[in-house]
Amino acid sequence: MTVAVREQHSCTAALLAVGSTPRKIAPAPEDVTHALAVARYQSPLRYPGAKSGLANVIGELIRAAHQSSTMREVDLLVEPFAGGASTTLRLVGAGVVKRAILADADPMVAAFWQVAAARTQELVERIADEHRKYVTAGSSMALARWDYWRAWTPVPGTTRATQDLELATKCLFLNRTTFSGILHGQAGPIGGRAQTSAYGIGCRFNLAGLVQRLEYVGHLYETNRLVDVWRSDWKDTLHGVASHYKTLLPNRIVAYLDPPYLSKSGKLYPRSFDVRTAGSSKDLNWQAGLQHHHLAEYLRREMQYRWILSYDYDPRLLADDALYAANAMRPSGSRASLTGVKAWRISKRLVALNYTASSRRGRGSAEELLLTTLPPATVPFNERLRAIS
Secondary structure, eight states: OOOBOOOOOOTTOSSOOSSSSOOBOOSOOOOOOSGGGGOSOOOSOOOTTOEETHHHHHHHHHHHHTTSTTOSOOSEEEESSOTTOHHHHHHHHTTSSSEEEEEESSHHHHHHHHHHHHSHHHHHHHHHHHHHHTGGGOHHHHHHHHHHHHHOOOOTTOOHHHHHHHHHHHHHHHHHHBGGGOOSTTOOBTTTTTTOSSSOTTTTOOHHHHHHHHHHHHHHHHTTSEEEEEEOOHHHHHHHHHHHOGGGTTTSEEEEEOOOOTTTHHHHOSOOSOTTTSOSOGGGOOTTSHHHHHHHHHHHHTOOSEEEEEEEOOTHHHHOTTTTOOSEEOOOHHHHHHHOOOOEEOEEEEEEEEEEEEETTEEEEEEEEEEEOSOGGGSOOSSSSBOOO
């Protein structure tokens, strides 16, 4: 079975594929043999709100679902809020899912993954040059370069390929040199402007490790496990996958969604890129809360395939009928007729995790809410996946 992936090259296209030719889903790939497939750290990005151990829990959910007669395997995992993509990289590497698509509405984050996937060696050479010229040249040079990238915007008249490479470099440089990897808002360089901390601006810029992780991303793309990277918001991504992979609906695709914090999204995820050059960036503004409700409505009424949703636990999520108080998702008439799905139960679990940016004090433990439409009989209750009281 092969399914062509849509490719569009417009800066404001809803879906932007990374390859120069349409890519296809090939027959089931071999096991991933790259050394990083079992490594502790796989993503080149440090991401605000990253949750230690969540990938293993998501993997447990999907492995359990494989026991269902309706879900023998997951052909495609879709992550519309790619961010650091640590969960997707781990699930693909472990063979829990065969392949994945990443997408992000942030042009800088999307450009990073697109270039890391399809132009890996170019990005490796670019970031090695940044490391040699600036990061290892002393804190004053590194701070000056941090200021340069913070202010950088695409130069008019340059090619799209050049802009994307620079955007990807900006993303990785700032991510590895900014407090908690935060690309947005008022976050400053690691160690502060005075650089008096024991941890200086370059302490998270381990070039050898970054190169290995970038090469891992490139390997997944070349072996067709990372099928594509799209520059699109969550709604266009979810709808686009359903449109282009109809033969996999509804049980052989799973979307994993990890949207911005309900209570802290204004601090961590405001628009991070000049709106004049960002294209369609409405999906980056989660501060008013409306995006959370739009997402919930889509998942409860429009979604055509299985999904797993993770949120930092907030009682409002389960108390609000416009969010996730309902115990089932019920597709609208047109969607139900497309997939034959009349209703799927929404299973709800709590998970205790460590967050890398859960509070102003930095790392800390917190409860994560997991919601899923995977077959309910397969969703475990255990020490990690607890019932909601």
